[in-house]
Amino acid sequence: MRDFLPEDVRRREYVIGIVSSIYQRYGFEPLETPALENIETLTGKYGEEGNKLIFKVLRRGEHESSGETDLALRYDLTVPLARVVAEYRGTLPKYFKRYQIQPVWRADRPARGRFREFYQCDVDAIGSRSPVVETEMLAAVSEVLVKLGFDDFTIQLNHRQLLTATLNRAGVEPPLHTTALVALDKLDKIGVDGVFEEMVSRNVPHHAAQAVLDNVGSGEFGSFPDQPGAAAAENLGEIMNLCESTAAAGHVKFAPFLARGLSYYTGAIMEVTVPDLAGSLGGGGRYDGLIGMFLGEDVPACGFSLGLERILVVMTERKMFPPEIEQASADVLLTLFDRSTVPEALKLAAELRAAGIRVEVYPEPDKLGKQMKYASSRKIRFAAILGGDEIARGEVTIKNLDTGEQKTMPHPAVADLVKTSK
């Protein structure tokens, strides 16, 4: 697990700040749930592999020696959302639109880009089956990405019922649907021939596998004699059409091979990609069967998860952060001349801070050279010097540590100088 040093936190908060402000502008509201859930809330929800990756917490006090566990660390943000929807049923609005940005914990073996504590960044809209829901979600995600500086993203869009109808029409028996979808989902990695071979090796008949690939490969929704297929094609068409009236315009593309691994999707599925990155920046879809798990009924829901950790990696590699995020925390290092000048220095610090300048006061009246060296090592751009002469004249000397330029000026001029040279 990772410590986030100041530079890391500033980058993370910059991204999280943009995500939340845009989501709020779309009427999504923030939710936070506790790190610990009752263990029975989590077990059995993530499959057998998932169960093994849950961090379990020992019972306390007299029960500690029993080795029993009663609590577990949040594994994702979807199950806690389902619990909240059941628990606050009477309180939450009919159309509950929430975003949630919190860490989750998985006892995976750590690897490059994989951590045992990592942040998820989920947005979900609950309560409606309208295609306006998918459209608004894709519009919000698009605006987030544009604001972060990703202009070249594509939203890959497909539909689970469309895939199901295609498989049915091609003659793949329902018990083999998951197998076929898993193979299909690998097309960009293993190619058409690879997908064909994987399907056949897993008992999909030759002719059916070929028909699937022909169908999907046509890149058309296709027409379906069966109602679910036709409805899915209409739904997908409507979402794509509505997106053209939003910030997602020009970014949405029908992706007939997109299947997405998780089995719980029931409608539109989506994934965001950029050309130079394998894998996606995020994905989601409609899943009408999951959120009601603690209520025992279907609750319409559509969600999207932004890959926050991956976005941070790409933005760092591409140097996409604005300079003020990469700079040191302080704009000015206020040096201390000698003990007698400290009160005047503190007054100047208060004035500058009131003008919105971030000021670090060097704590001790050390040699000036040492203080200057400290400012440079901290990448602080300006040093302020306040000696007896300056105090007598109501002025302060400001040294620009990038250029070496030094100038004496009245106090109020400092804020202007710092702000204009940003």
Added chain:
Amino acid sequence: MRDFLPEDVRRREYVIGIVSSIYQRYGFEPLETPALENIETLTGKYGEEGNKLIFKVLRRGEHESSGETDLALRYDLTVPLARVVAEYRGTLPKYFKRYQIQPVWRADRPARGRFREFYQCDVDAIGSRSPVVETEMLAAVSEVLVKLGFDDFTIQLNHRQLLTATLNRAGVEPPLHTTALVALDKLDKIGVDGVFEEMVSRNVPHHAAQAVLDNVGSGEFGSFPDQPGAAAAENLGEIMNLCESTAAAGHVKFAPFLARGLSYYTGAIMEVTVPDLAGSLGGGGRYDGLIGMFLGEDVPACGFSLGLERILVVMTERKMFPPEIEQASADVLLTLFDRSTVPEALKLAAELRAAGIRVEVYPEPDKLGKQMKYASSRKIRFAAILGGDEIARGEVTIKNLDTGEQKTMPHPAVADLVKTSK
């Protein structure tokens, strides 16, 4: 443990936003550490009682059945800071000033205002023994409190070495110092007589107990023949004097009875109080022996912990949050007239959002009355209606749901209306 519903999160983020922006203006930098630490990092650091309250995490995989634990949940923010200071010794600046706002977990029995998951909000300055450190910290805390709306706070200030010198001079033997300090700290609860009785009942001699109370009760620093006492008095005087040049001016008061429970303080100690609240809004002090625990050496440090949960309770009770925090997440509910008008509605939503307005789009073209009712139930102040007539004229009808007033206007006028009626 608590779920934070949208209204709660908005309040928390408002307070956290002010705290971090002010701390940053003082040159403090953000730090975040993982929720889980190796168990040996935490055990033995919080006394016997503390040990029992640590949430311990079971080992995973093949070791799960052993009932052994290897990780534990963060119990405070000070021990992780000490670990970070040791681990990143070469990377961190000589004067490391950090703030950290993260949850901690304690297996306490939950009670009113006590939670098993709660946020701590710590600020610490490491590396200097200068009184400028305490002064700057108190200035920052003062600015945070003023910005939050607490104008009537007092910073109670005392000094551990001053207390020690006072006890020595009064004739309390060093092994009884902790006992005497614990009694003294209760003065506001049990009065002078109560403190006297508690000291005597715990083997402090009558004459010594009386001398302590006389001394402390004089409200003067006193003069000390011994060097540590004199140095402490000088240090305290200098901090109080310097504070008058900062945002803490007028708030600092010498508090001769203040002792603070924790044993690790080595210098100035402080606590912030408001008149109508028992207990404090936060406290801290200098503790030069603790941060170096993993380095095996003394590292000068001074810290202050704001009682975030308590501040939130008081601010909620006193209704100190600005109206925009208490309001619903959206400014405008955009109603849907019928299916054909959805694209135009989405375009209008995009325009309003680009102007900084938070817009929730009702997901379905329901009856208008139903959509209006929903807006009211969500406390959204404006509803936008975009029918065929409005679309033809490039206009939109806006209903103010507080006043019932309804007006048709061109699109760009909506943002002005919403902003000016905030």
